[in-house]
Amino acid sequence: MDRKNITKHFSSEIRNALEKIPDSEFTRIQEIRLRCNRPLSVFSGDLSFTVAPDGTLSQNSQRKTVTQNEIKYTFESVCQYSVHSFKNEIRNGFLTVTGGHRAGICGTASADFEKIDNIKNINGINFRIAREVKNCADEIIKKLFSDKKIRNSVLIAGGVGSGKTTVLRDLARQIGDKIKVCIIDTRGEIAAVCDGQAGCDVGMFTDVLDSYPKAAGIETAVRVMSPDIIICDEIGSQSEMEAVLYASNCGVKVIASIHCGEIFTRSDLPPGIFDHIVTLRGAGFPSQVKNISDGDSLK
Numbered sequence: 097m098d099r100k101n102i103t104k105h106f107s108s109e110i111r112n113a114l115e116k117i118p119d120s121e122f123t124r125i126q127e128i129r130l131r132c133n134r135p136l137s138v139f140s141g142d143l144s145f146t147v148a149p150d151g152t153l154s155q156n157s158q159r160k161t162v163t164q165n166e167i168k169y170t171f172e173s174v175c176q177y178s179v180h181s182f183k184n185e186i187r188n189g190f191l192t193v194t195g196g197h198r199a200g201i202c203g204t205a206s207a208d209f210e211k212i213d214n215i216k217n218i219n220g221i222n223f224r225i226a227r228e229v230k231n232c233a234d235e236i237i238k239k240l241f242s243d244k245k246i247r248n249s250v251l252i253a254g255g256v257g258s259g260k261t262t263v264l265r266d267l268a269r270q271i272g273d274k275i276k277v278c279i280i281d282t283r284g285e286i287a288a289v290c291d292g293q294a295g296c297d298v299g300m301f302t303d304v305l306d307s308y309p310k311a312a313g314i315e316t317a318v319r320v321m322s323p324d325i326i327i328c329d330e331i332g333s334q335s336e337m338e339a340v341l342y343a344s345n346c347g348v349k350v351i352a353s354i355h356c357g358e359i360f361t362r363s364d365l366p367p368g369i370f371d372h373i374v375t376l377r378g379a380g381f382p383s384q385v386k387n388i389s390d391g392d393s394l395k
Contacts, residue, residue, distance in 0.1 A: 101195050102128075102225060105173040107166040109149070110136055116151025126257050126382065128223040130167050136160040139257070142380040164219070171218045174199045187212050195295055196226035196261075196288030226261065226285055228296050232383040233266035239388055240372055241267075246275055247324055249344065249369060251391070252353040254376030259383030260353035261285050261329050263376065265296055266383075267351055268327050272299015278323035279304045280313035286329060314339035318346050325349045332358070337365060344369045368392075 099122060103111045106128075113136060114128065127139035135146040138153065145153035149160050174191045175182045185191045189212075190200045202220035206213045240248050250267075254260045265286050271277055281287050281304050288295030289306040298304065303321050305313045310328050314336075317326050326343055328336075331352045340350050349371075356375065359365070370391040377386040 098195070102197060102223070105170050105193065105199075105223070106130075107169045110160065110162070110166055110170075113147050113149050113151055113160050117147070117153065118151070121153060126225055126379070128225070130162045130170060130221040130223070132162060132164050132167055132219040134162060136162050141382075142257075142378070167218055167221060170199070170221050170223075171201065174221075183214065186215050189215065190283070192284035192288075194288065194290045196285045198224045198226070198283060198285055200224065226288065228265060229259070229262050229383050230266060230269065230297070232259070233263050233270060235385050236263070236267065236374055236388070237270050241271060246271070247349045248351075248371045249349040249391070250351045251359070251370040251373045252351070252376065253356045253359050253373060254353070255356050255378055257379035257382060258356070258376040260376065262383045263374075264327055264329055264351065264353055265298065268298040268302055269296075270299070271325060271351075272302030275301060275324040276322065277302040277325050277327060278317040278321045280308055280310050280317060280326060280328040281306050282308060282310050282313065283329065286327070311335040311339040314343050314350075318343050318348055323348055325351060327351045329353050330355070340369060 099115065103114045106114065124140045125138045129137045137144055137146050146155050146159040147153060172179065174193050182191055190198050192198050200222040201215060201218050203215045203218040205215050240250060252260050252263055268277055268279055268286065277299055279286050279298060279302060281289065284306055287298045287304045289304055294304055305317060308316065310331065314326055314328065317323055326348055331337065331340060331354055340352065343350050372391050373389045374385060375387045377384040
């Protein structure tokens with residue numbers, strides 16, 4: 097991970113503080129939080145810390161307070177200094193930058209009939225750091241994707257910060273070096289495409305449909321890319337569930353992620369579609385497998 101590719105989006109004072117954090121601590125940081133007139137903070141594992149000007153992670157008084165101008169600076173930076181060009185991303189509440197890092201934004205929403213049209217007066221930014229953790233999916237590959245049975249539909253379940261996207265990325269890399277894989281990268285976090293080029297290693301036989309809505313992307317992939325496996329992040333809506341069912345009925349396997357609490361509570365989750373369920377340990381142990389079970393438990 098190139099730290100400067102992350103810190104370049106922040107004001108000089110914040111950037112200097114972040115660059116002074118020791119490598120051993122920075123590599124564990126999952127989120128960088130900017131809140132107006134509040135301390136600069138980071139989230140690591142399942143703990144939050146404030147950041148002192150000298151890069152010390154603590155909760156003492158020697159902390160860096162974020163100003164409104166610094167939030168404006170970061171917001172304009174992640175928008176590549178052309179805010180109007182990112183109107184669709186802004187109304188969805190986040191922007192994805194080079195490297196697959198996601199900047200979630202907090203502010204005042206302008207809504208029409210319960211649909212958000214724009215977000216203005218940005219008062220907070222949550223910068224979620226994406227990482228390539230190669231071989232983090234080794235246990236899943238060994239148990240579910242042997243050479244004898246390389247095609248499986250798998251549901252990756254985990255809470256916020258558990259590493260679902262990181263695991264999907266490594267699965268794409270390993271499986272995509274053997275068979276045809278198509279990633280539906282709605283938020284640009286799995287492959288981190290920039291100017292048409294994937295910023296992450298997702299496999300030599302992998303195609304990426306970048307920024308496609310998941311349901312439309314799945315249907316497009318089935319029709320025109322003839323994949324053996326489709327990979328997508330965080331399925332949730334009814335249309336997405338129906339698209340997964342469509343792919344399955346067409347003989348295409350799907351590897352998708354879902355928030356852990358939704359597995360057994362959603363009545364619209366197609367039964368019998370997923371051959372296996374992989375549960376991740378949680379934010380304190382990102383990308384680590386807790387359990388691998390048979391998909392019949394969804395029936």
